[in-house]
Amino acid sequence: MKPTDDTDREPSGSPSQAADAASPRKSRAGEGPRFAPGHRVHLLRGGADFFPAIRTAIDQARKSVMVETYIFNDDATAEGILQSLQAAAARGVEVSVVIDGFGSGEHGRLLAQRFAQGDLAMHIYRPERWWHLFRGKGVSLLKRLHRKLAVVDDEIAFVGGINMLDDYIDPNHGVLSDPRFDFAVRIEGPIVGDIALSMQRLLWQIRLAQPPVALSGPDRQPVAKQLRERTRQALAFPRRFDLPLPLPLRENVAVAFVPRDNIRNRSTIERAYLQAFDAARERIVLANAYFIPSGRFRKALMRAAQRGVRVQLLLQGRVEYPLQHHATQALYSALLAAGVEIHEYGRSFLHAKVAVVDADWATVGSSNVDPFSLLLAREANVVVRDAPFNAALAQALEEAIAERAVRVTVPPLSLWARLRNRMALALVHLAVFITGQRRGY
Structure with a gap:
């Protein structure tokens, strides 16, 4: 049977059905969010806070790391995250990354090929391209994975608006004079289990619905190489996020x-x-x-x-x-x-x-x-x-x-x-x- 590409459709008999019934924080239709107490929450202000915090968590991971992002860019900051993910996978941590097929573009497909045989599992959500608009996939093309989530060891979660993209780089406008204005939070506590479950459900659906994604052909390599070289030449300043910064912490x-x-x-x-x-x-x-x-x-x-x-x-x-x-x-x-x-x-x-x-x-x-x-x-x-x-x-x-x-x-x-x-x-x-x-x- 040919697998469907509609990863927004919940297959019958999926593991999420029992989990939804068991979760005390699951909202019914018409209700507001269900709150759970007992969390440690850090407010992360832009990449200057976010990238050291998430790299530290990945570097200290013992069991698992899951990441979802709309854009996984080709720049020094994003490459640093990849290095931490690879190092975690090499020491036996189960690592999975889901990137959006439109947001990450051709570089996302290069990443998928780069890690196709490694310990780091890289998945592409809906690998459509813009010309699929002319093949009757217009609405499907707009159903993107826009979440920016990460869960480490089912104990620490990151939620926010920050892509794996340097604050001083815009994919369409080049190098910025000032950092992008954005936020995320680092969370420890009961809700991390709900976030992990949501990510696991999406992984399960992608693995069921989509075959492995490859590049369109060998001619993609020179284009990607030129893009990487242009980006790195534009970065005339160092962007290292190796040490955690002091973060505002709230308890309970x-x-x-x-x-x-x-x-x-x-x-x-x-x-x-x-x-x-x-x-x-x-x-x-x-x-x-x-x-x-x-x-x-x-x-x-x-x-x-x-x-x-x-x-x-x-x-x-x-x-x-x-x-x-x-x-x-x-x-x-x-x-x-x-x-x-x-x-x-x-x-x-x-x-x-x-x-x-x-x-x-x-x-x-x-x-x-x-x-x-x-x-x-x-x-x-x-x-x-x-x-x-x-x-x-x-x-x-x-x-x-x-x-x-x-x-x-x-x-x-x-x-x-x-x-x-x-x-x-x-x-x-x-x-x-x-x-x-x-x-x-």
């Missing part, structure tokens, strides 16, 4: 793991946001790279602002992807009229997907607030209930707003700008309509 914290997929967790992340917004009393601070929310998401923010909650949005100020950038700007007028503050981050590229609501709710994860994340991609966030943790994240966001962002007080006024933005938003809505996932958009 309540945490919930909130995954999103196309099986049973279709609306979990958006629902967690909406419940927090509706309960907000004082403030909402949200930083998101790609902000094209559903109608109900926008209305929840506007209702909060209208009842006196201070709502601050930190959004992308640089044009990374023109369609998303201008579609976001088309939403400014209504948000500003309702009293929502909008700040555009301009120091570098904003990649964060985080929010703080009042003093007792915060989320860090991989999910953008756009239809591609909330309706199609596999995503993963955590929600943290801890006042000092929330205060630390809020302080980082407030500093970015004050020092590295520009406040938007009026929407674009020129006729051309308004038409451009509305056309971009219409194209996003058209893409959503074509996928058939129109809930709230």
